[in-house]
Amino acid sequence: MREHAAQAAAPSLLVAPQWIGDAVMAQPLVGLLAARGERVVALGLPGVAAVLRAMPGIERVVETPFAHGRLDLRARHDLARELRREHFARAYVLGNNLKARLVPWLARIPLRVGWRGEAAGALLTHALRAPPSSRRGDVREHYAALAQDLPPPVLGPGLPAQPPHGVAQPVLRVDPARARAAAQEFELPPGFVALCPGAEYGSAKQWPAGHFAALASLALAAGLPVAILGSARERESARAIVExxxxRSLRDMAAPRPAVVDLCGHTDMEQAIALLAAAGGVVSNDSGLMHVAAALGRPTVGLYGSTDPRHTPPAAHRSATLWLHLPCSPCFQRTCPLGHLNCLRALDPQWAWSALSELMAVADGA
Structure with missing residues (x-):
């Protein structure tokens, strides 16, 4: 009985991916672990900590002080020393690099499971073999498979160690009052359309600014205000959309319409998540914000060019993906290797608006 109580009290550490979209796609794994009785504490970089705090199944989030791409060995050692006091029973390491695996190893967590990669043999106790990149599957299933390599703790009835075929959709939750407050803070009325023109990986994932502008004009013509969300890196794109x-409005002598509000670089991640929860609809490149919006259950249209929606799809609660799947796509390159970006240029704004309108109509009728 004493051993059972000790196991029940020992938490599990989830070392989250460093990218927002990947972190969202790890939520089905979190759900599996929580449903079988594991207390999940998440370890994440500042950029993903807000996402983890909105994730059902996570008991607590430990925000790391590390910078992207830096080893920060002293900081990792200090953090591991603090975590050692909590006596974690196991760690699920979602990153494949050395940096992601150091803290659980330094914290002396006895069971450390992850995918084979850098220093897996030295730093992981259970290293799964991933399929080759030519057989890329759904990333959500890729992460959820980590639950099967270790048997569940002895906690009484719960889910089996083997994840069911076809994992659940990622879910994020924001208090509705918090979402309304965020919209009011930025003077956005209910039902606004959020546009997310950024994509961290590169320009081969970015729909042209002119296409976003055309879609914004369609939304404004329908009486829907538009907000552009993103980091300071998207300010140039946002400025081009607004201008x-x-x-176009001046040329067409259009009657006064709701405004386009540029919020790029003016929100932190907590605020951006709350605003997405308040949005009536979202159109986004394949990016972290797209995954957040879809996991929040908002009507979301994801635009795919160089990447593959079969590999990184948005949560299917109320989402649609637009992808032409040309002979040259997906190429998974940062910039178009052929120089034409036809995979995104040929995605018509009217097509995106029609898809979003349909999703919003269904949501309004639900």
Missing amino acids: TVRA
Whole structure:
């Protein structure tokens, strides 16, 4: 009985991916672990900590002080020393690099499971063999498979160690009052359309600014305000969208319409998540914000060019993906290797608006 109680009290550490979209796609794994009785504490970089805090199944989030791409060995050693006091029973390491695996090893967590990769043999106790990149599957299933390599703790009835075929959709939750407060803070009325023109990986994932402007004009013509969300890196794209919409309105002598609000670089991640929860609909490149919006259950249209929606799809609660799947796509390159970006340029704004309108109509009728 004493051993059973000790196991029940010992938490599990989830070392989250470093990218927002990947972190969202890890939520089905979190759900599996929580459903079988594991207390999940998440370890994440500042950029993903807000996402983890919105994730059902996570008991607590430990925000790391590390910078992207830096080893920060002293900081990792200090953090591991703090975590050692909590006596974690196991760690699920979702990153494949050395940096992701150091803290659980330094913290002396007895069971450390992850995929084969850098220093897996030295730093992991259970290293799974991933399929070759030519057989890329759904990333959500890829992460959820980590639950099968270790048997569940002895906690009484719960889910079996083997994840069911076809994992659940990622889910994020925001208090509705918090979402309304965020919209009011930025003077956005209910039902606004959020546009997310950024994509961390590179320009081969970015729909042209002119296409976003055309879609914004369609939303404004329907009486729906538009907000552009993203980091400071998207300010140039956002400025181009706003200026194009303004020029088009003047040219067409259009009657006064709701405004396009540029919020790029003006929100932190907590605020961006709350705003997405308040949005009536979202159109986004294949990016972290797209995955957040879809996991929040908002009507979401994901735009795919160089990447593959079969590999990194948005949560299917109320989402649609637009992808032409040309002979040259997916190429998974940061910039178009052929120089034309036809995989995204040929995605018509009217097509995206029609898809979003249909999703929003279904949501309104639910």
